[in-house]
Amino acid sequence: MLLVATLAFAVARPGGSPEAVFAVPAAGLLLLLGVLPLSQAAAEVTSLAPTIGFLAAVLVLADMCDRLGLFEAAGTWMAMASRGRPLTLFTLLFAVASVVTAVLSLDATVVLLTPAVLTAVVRLRLRAKPHAYACTHLANSASLLLPVSNLTNLLAFRASGLSFARFGATMALPWLTAIVVEWIVLRRFFADDLVGRSEKQVATSPEVPVFACSVVALTLVGFFVASVLHVSPAFAALAGAIALAAHSLVHRRARFREIGLAIDLPFLAFVLALGLVVKALSLHGLGSLAPHLVPTGTSFGSLLTAAALAALLANLVNNLPTVLLLLPAAAAAGPATVLAVLIGVNTGPNLTYVGSLATLLWRRVLHQRGEDLPTSEFLRLGAVSVPPVLLASTIGLWLSLKLMG
Amino acid sequence: MIEAVRVVVWLVEGTWRGCLDTAAEIIPRDAQVTLLHVTPSDVGEVTDAAAAGLLGRALRARRPGRPFDIATDEAATAILQAAATRFGRQGTALVHRRGRVEREVIGAVAHDADLLVVARDGDRSRLGPHSLGHVTRFVVDHAPCPVLLVWPDEPPGLESIPPPPTEHPGPRPRRP
Numbered sequence: 001m002l003l004v005a006t007l008a009f010a011v012a013r014p015g016g017s018p019e020a021v022f023a024v025p026a027a028g029l030l031l032l033l034g035v036l037p038l039s040q041a042a043a044e045v046t047s048l049a050p051t052i053g054f055l056a057a058v059l060v061l062a063d064m065c066d067r068l069g070l071f072e073a074a075g076t077w078m079a080m081a082s083r084g085r086p087l088t089l090f091t092l093l094f095a096v097a098s099v100v101t102a103v104l105s106l107d108a109t110v111v112l113l114t115p116a117v118l119t120a121v122v123r124l125r126l127r128a129k130p131h132a133y134a135c136t137h138l139a140n141s142a143s144l145l146l147p148v149s150n151l152t153n154l155l156a157f158r159a160s161g162l163s164f165a166r167f168g169a170t171m172a173l174p175w176l177t178a179i180v181v182e183w184i185v186l187r188r189f190f191a192d193d194l195v196g197r198s199e200k201q202v203a204t205s206p207e208v209p210v211f212a213c214s215v216v217a218l219t220l221v222g223f224f225v226a227s228v229l230h231v232s233p234a235f236a237a238l239a240g241a242i243a244l245a246a247h248s249l250v251h252r253r254a255r256f257r258e259i260g261l262a263i264d265l266p267f268l269a270f271v272l273a274l275g276l277v278v279k280a281l282s283l284h285g286l287g288s289l290a291p292h293l294v295p296t297g298t299s300f301g302s303l304l305t306a307a308a309l310a311a312l313l314a315n316l317v318n319n320l321p322t323v324l325l326l327l328p329a330a331a332a333a334g335p336a337t338v339l340a341v342l343i344g345v346n347t348g349p350n351l352t353y354v355g356s357l358a359t360l361l362w363r364r365v366l367h368q369r370g371e372d373l374p375t376s377e378f379l380r381l382g383a384v385s386v387p388p389v390l391l392a393s394t395i396g397l398w399l400s401l402k403l404m405g
Numbered sequence: 406m407i408e409a410v411r412v413v414v415w416l417v418e419g420t421w422r423g424c425l426d427t428a429a430e431i432i433p434r435d436a437q438v439t440l441l442h443v444t445p446s447d448v449g450e451v452t453d454a455a456a457a458g459l460l461g462r463a464l465r466a467r468r469p470g471r472p473f474d475i476a477t478d479e480a481a482t483a484i485l486q487a488a489a490t491r492f493g494r495q496g497t498a499l500v501h502r503r504g505r506v507e508r509e510v511i512g513a514v515a516h517d518a519d520l521l522v523v524a525r526d527g528d529r530s531r532l533g534p535h536s537l538g539h540v541t542r543f544v545v546d547h548a549p550c551p552v553l554l555v556w557p558d559e560p561p562g563l564e565s566i567p568p569p570p571t572e573h574p575g576p577r578p579r580r581p
Contacts, residue, residue, distance in 0.1 A: 086419065110455045118448065119476040125484060127418045128477070132448045136455035192526050192538025196419020196557075199487075349458055378451060 023273035036280040044279045048272055050234055051154045055271070056263045057237035058148050061219065062108035063262035064244035067253040068212040071112045074100070075120035076206035084198030086126050090187070093117060093131055097138040098179050102145035103220055109139040124198040130190035133381060134182075141182050141347045141389050145175040148223070148237065151271070152323045152345050159331040160338040164227035170335075170404060174343060174396035181392040185385040215243050271320075278324040290329035294337060300398045303340040306330065307394045310344025311386070315352045319345040336401055343397060347389045351382035410436040413514050414522040415443070415544070416488055418480075423557030424524035425488055431553065432522075439498040439518075440488050442481045443509040449474065507543040518550045524557040531565030 030036040065071065074096050082089035097117075101109045114135040121128045143150035146168050147157035157167055187194070222236030248254035254262075282290065293309060295302035313322040323345045330337045414428050425440075432438060452473075478501075485499040502509040514521045523544055528535040537545065537554075545552055 107459055110452070110459055114452050114455070115473050118452070118473045122473065122476040122480045125418050125480055127445075128448045128473075129445060129451075132451045136451055139455060140458075191528075192540070195526060195529070198419075199422065377447065378454065 023270045023277065027273040027276035030277065030280045036276060036283065040279060040283065041276055044275055045272060047158070048275045050232060051158050052268050052271055054148070054154055054232075054234035054237055055151055056268055057234060057241040058105050059107065059264055060241040060245060060259060060262045061216070061237060062104040062112060064241070064248050064254065064259075065104065065108070065209070065212045065216065066112040067248050067258075068209040068244070068251075069207065070209050070212045070216075071100075071108075071116040073206035073208050074113065075116040076202065076204070077208075078117065079120040079124050080202040080205065082124075084124060084126075084201055086130075086194045086196065086198070087187075089121065089124070089126065090130055090134060090190075090194055091183070093134055094138065094179060094183050097135055098142040098175075101139055101142040102149045102175065103216060105148055106139040106143045106150050109135060109142075114139075120202075124200055124202065126196075126198050127193045130186065130193050133190070133378075134186055137182055137186065137350050137381075137385065138179070140350050141178040141393075142175065143346050144171050144178055144343060144393060146171070146223070147233065150346055152319055152342060155323050155327060156330075156338050156342045159327040160335040161331075162335050164223050164233045166227075168224075170339060170397070170400050171342075173400040174339075174393035177396035178343075178347060178389050178393040181389045182385060185388060186381070189381055189384065211247055212244060215240050215247075274320060275324055278321050282325060282328065290326055291332065294326060294329040294333060294341070296333040296337065298334065298336040298401060300395070303336065303398055304391070304394045306337050306340040307344035307390055310341040311348030311351075311390055312344075314345045314348040319349050336397075339397055340394060343390065343393050347386060347393060350389070351379070351386045409433075410519045411439070411517055412436045412520045412522060413439045413441050413518045414488075415441045415510050415513075415524075416484060417442075417524065417526060418484070420524040420526055420557035421484060421488060422491065424522065424555055425492055427555040427557070428522045428553070429492060432520075434494075437496070437498070438492070438494060439500055439513075440485055440492065441500045441502070441510065441513050442485050443506045443513075444477045444481050444501070444503045445506050446504050448477075507540050507547070510544045511547050511549070514548060514550050520551050520553055521548050522553045522555060524555055526557075529556065529558065529561070531561045531567070532563065533566060 027036075027041075031038065031041055078089055078092045078096060082092055097109055097113060100113050114132070117135060118128050118132055121131050143153065147153045147164060153167075157164075160167070162170070219236050219240030222239060223233040226233040226236050245254065245259050248259075249256070295305045310322060310326055313326070323341065326341050326345075327338065330341045410433055412428075412432050414425060414432075416424060481501045485501060489497050489499055500513060502513060510521075510523075521544075523541060525536045526538040526541050545554065
């Protein structure tokens with residue numbers, strides 16, 4: 001109940017209050033009532049803390065890239081390189097959104113890249129709908145590659161015991177197959193909207209923020225170097241974030257207060273509190289159930305079952321609690337199972353985005369505010385794209401595991 | 406005295422020029438013409454839904470959609486202005502609507518239009534069978550007035566029609 005209420009609050013956020021407003025007292029209540037023993041809670045906090053620090057660094061990195069004009073430049077470049085052809089633009093967007101999601105996390109794609117790209121598309125006088133869907137879908141399904149691509153990956157990375165490089169190498173094939181299948185499905189689905197040719201041409205080259213690009217590239221190298229040196233890759237993210245924040249401060253692109261906002265403390269508190277609520281849940285019943293549900297083998301059937309189960313739960317509740325709930329059992333089964341669960345929780349949400357329970361409440365709030373409800377088109381596209389993407393990337397994972405031994 | 410014919414021309418990105426040029430050849434000179442553009446509202450809904458999927462995290466101060474809304478308004482105005490110039494007739498009305506595209510188009514012709522001009526937007530490489538996309542199909546199906554359906558570019562040749570299905574397909578030849 002408390003989990004559902006926490007999620008519903010986080011999604012609806014009455015009065016725009018941060019999601020932590022409910023989640024933190026909820027976790028506190030569990031502690032006070034003794035549902036969650038203090039020692040267990042302390043252990044969970046200690047184990048989540050580095051992941052949350054990592055997340056904060058990635059959030060700052062992405063936000064500073066935006067302030068330095070990286071996403072606007074990406075939008076302009078795509079508009080120019082497409083020469084006004086909608087299908088070329090659509091394909092370029094797939095490449096850019098996949099890389100941005102993988103390197104700077106799905107948050108960057110949803111919050112920063114999407115508006116920049118859609119503005120560029122509309123300025124070209126092309127239809128924005130296929131590109132809007134491409135961004136939102138890729139934010140989920142192209143977030144398979146690196147531990148930094150998605151908060152769920154960071155949590156799974158911690159649980160899997162894999163090195164950064166090994167994680168990336170194993171997920172490269174699933175990531176690529178997911179993107180290709182998304183392209184095929186969306187291209188067919190939006191064939192009507194990818195017609196004609198823009199009468200406007202963008203001739204001016206974008207101003208590429210060289211410093212931001214170099215820092216992101218170096219950070220990426222840093223992730224792999226750290227992994228070889230057995231240092232936490234969070235330090236590479238931290239260094240990158242500090243470098244860009246300092247640069248932004250010096251060039252007056254950001255103020256201290258804005259950097260503070262980019263760290264998004266309320267959200268970090270929410271993740272911690274959610275972790276505690278889920279921990280309490282797994283101590284009382286669900287935890288003993290999860291090992292029975294999650295298949296342990298590395299055969300294709302077991303991987304697919306794990307991925308499908310995770311996708312189902314992610315759509316029922318939400319992918320964040322799902323991954324917290326399934327990870328202990330998946331980690332016990334081995335890294336292959338962890339990665340299969342990850343495929344489910346990352347590609348699954350394209351069906352309902354926030355999980356259907358939370359969506360139900362969210363739709364209610366939207367309705368009360370008099371806003372339009374999302375169309376059935378969004379559910380139809382999810383229904384035709386999620387199953388093939390899930391299947392294809394699980395096949396990719398299975399092949400990848402075979403190849404890497 | 407006969408009143409002037411009221412014509413609504415629905416303009417969409419990518420096909421509006423051809424649609425307008427064909428319409429100009431057919432519409433009587435004394436017709437009252439309204440040029441219509443509809444900005445789909447579902448684009449904003451999709452990006453909002455994705456943001457809700459993040460549970461509102463990250464840079465909540467700058468919600469997606471704002472600069473995009475401004476850009477869509479600018480684009481709609483620019484298309485309508487460019488179309489009015491290209492059409493070049495005095496007294497042409499320009500209408501910009503925002504919402505579910507198919508519903509808005511029907512809404513725009515619901516009261517007093519005598520003719521709606523629509524461009525095909527599906528597979529235009531041959532004559533049929535998918536030369537209408539689903540939005541256009543809805544509009545053609547539901548329009549309460551006569552509809553003029555035009556090819557926004559040169560229509561494909563007659564030979565592009567797929568052959569008719571065989572009526573009595575007889576026994577299949579056996580494989581050796």
